[in-house]
Amino acid sequence: MTDQIIINWAVLGPGRIAETFVNDLLHSKDKLRPEVNSGKIKHQLIAVASHSSLENAERFKKESIHEESNDLIKCYGNYDEVLNNPKVDIVYIATVNSTHFSICYQALQHNKNVLMEKPFTVNHKQAEILTALAKKKNLFLMEAYWTRYNPVYQDVYKYLFTDNRTGDESSIGDIKRIVTDLSYVFDEADPQMNRIYNPALGGGVLLDIGIYALYWVLGFIGKPGRKLAFPQINASAALADTGVDISTAAVLKFENGKLGVSSCSGYFTNEARRVLINGTKGSVEVDDSCRPNEYWIYDDNHKLVIHKAYTYDGKGMFFETDHVALCLAKGLKESPLHTMDDALLMSNVLDTIREQINNRYPDNIESTDIA
Numbered sequence: 504m505t506d507q508i509i510i511n512w513a514v515l516g517p518g519r520i521a522e523t524f525v526n527d528l529l530h531s532k533d534k535l536r537p538e539v540n541s542g543k544i545k546h547q548l549i550a551v552a553s554h555s556s557l558e559n560a561e562r563f564k565k566e567s568i569h570e571e572s573n574d575l576i577k578c579y580g581n582y583d584e585v586l587n588n589p590k591v592d593i594v595y596i597a598t599v600n601s602t603h604f605s606i607c608y609q610a611l612q613h614n615k616n617v618l619m620e621k622p623f624t625v626n627h628k629q630a631e632i633l634t635a636l637a638k639k640k641n642l643f644l645m646e647a648y649w650t651r652y653n654p655v656y657q658d659v660y661k662y663l664f665t666d667n668r669t670g671d672e673s674s675i676g677d678i679k680r681i682v683t684d685l686s687y688v689f690d691e692a693d694p695q696m697n698r699i700y701n702p703a704l705g706g707g708v709l710l711d712i713g714i715y716a717l718y719w720v721l722g723f724i725g726k727p728g729r730k731l732a733f734p735q736i737n738a739s740a741a742l743a744d745t746g747v748d749i750s751t752a753a754v755l756k757f758e759n760g761k762l763g764v765s766s767c768s769g770y771f772t773n774e775a776r777r778v779l780i781n782g783t784k785g786s787v788e789v790d791d792s793c794r795p796n797e798y799w800i801y802d803d804n805h806k807l808v809i810h811k812a813y814t815y816d817g818k819g820m821f822f823e824t825d826h827v828a829l830c831l832a833k834g835l836k837e838s839p840l841h842t843m844d845d846a847l848l849m850s851n852v853l854d855t856i857r858e859q860i861n862n863r864y865p866d867n868i869e870s871t872d873i874a
């Protein structure tokens with residue numbers, strides 16, 4: 504096939520999210536993947552690397568990749584060999600938060616394009632350094648905020664800001680308030696939760712799940728094409744014994760009195776993990792701020808205007824992977840939908856909230872020194 508886009512991926516950090524990512528990347532046959540189903544995009548996973556051991560990478564290949572994939576996947580017991588492999592087009596970094604800065608820095612130094620798991624880094628200073636380095640080296644760099652490519656997000660965004668829109672207002676009028684939450688039970692006794700409770704790994708619910716709730720606020724207030732001044736932020740949190748935040752709430756006040764009210768918690772699973780967008784002429788509700796399936800749009804009399812539900816073959820991470828493939832094929836150096844400025848703004852917001860709630864990490868992981 505001519506004009507086929509072949510993307511050779513490498514995964515660094517064969518953990519839990521990497522499993523979801525790889526299976527979506529390679530195996531989803533969702534009908535909303537026209538470029539993959541038609542063969543225009545071909546994703547190939549050619550490397551899986553563990554910093555701990557070769558066995559870890561091999562176990563991941565054998566046990567975590569659900570279907571027989573292909574013989575292309577090579578396993579490595581270190582990250583360096585992968586970064587030196589010229590066949591790798593892009594690395595997906597799925598390691599614990601505390602390592603994001605140093606591993607991404609190394610990948611860029613080795614001239615690799617990078618899809619970096621969220622949170623992009625543990626602080627704003629680190630984010631600035633990585634974005635500057637990617638720019639200098641003319642490499643593609645994107646934070647893996649996968650919700651941005653989900654069809655529910657895309658539909659709502661398009662409806663509010665494109666269809667039927669007149670002047671500066673959205674289709675539901677002036678957006679005055681956005682209320683969002685994401686909460687799951689994070690049981691401290693569960694060894695798999697170590698990364699959430701451990702400050703040395705960049706733990707806490709804010710950077711783990713709060714970021715999803717906050718991105719709706721940043722994404723839908725002030726867009727499109729009009730940047731608002733940095734908001735006034737007031738945050739509060741309950742901290743775990745380890746010092747990381749385990750239940751956190753923040754109010755973001757933007758110019759013209761627009762409010763974002765965002766929360767996240769590790770104490771319970773909030774069945775109403777909803778996003779609520781209130782405009783002067785209507786409102787929007789979304790069922791889940793991380794992996795949405797369904798949305799409702801109401802007019803100013805709360806009469807339902809649109810309700811749509813999606814089901815996916817897979818978890819929905821493939822929307823992001825296919826977007827990355829198209830960006831790479833076009834030679835883009837960042838996603839036009841989730842830019843590096845968006846990631847920088849978020850890192851600034853997260854720093855501000857962490858400062859207020861007193862969730863401090865050890866100096867070595869906040870550092871911008873490269874070992």
Ligand SMILES: NC(=O)c1ccc[n+]([C@@H]2O[C@H](COP(=O)([O-])OP(=O)(O)OC[C@H]3O[C@@H](n4cnc5c(N)ncnc54)[C@H](OP(=O)(O)O)[C@@H]3O)[C@@H](O)[C@H]2O)c1
Pocket residue numbers: 515516517518519520521552553554555556559560597598599600602620621622647649698710711
């Ligand atoms: N997009 C999403 O929806 C989503 C969901 C969950 C998590 N995440 C993000 O994805 C990242 C990984 O989360 P996860 O739940 O997959 O974590 P995980 O399974 O606990 O760990 C991921 C991998 O990090 C690697 N790692 C590298 N350096 C490490 C160190 N110093 N200590 C411990 N592990 C280290 C380990 O692989 P090796 O040692 O074998 O290299 C491990 O398998 C986090 O940044 C998280 O915020 C995103």
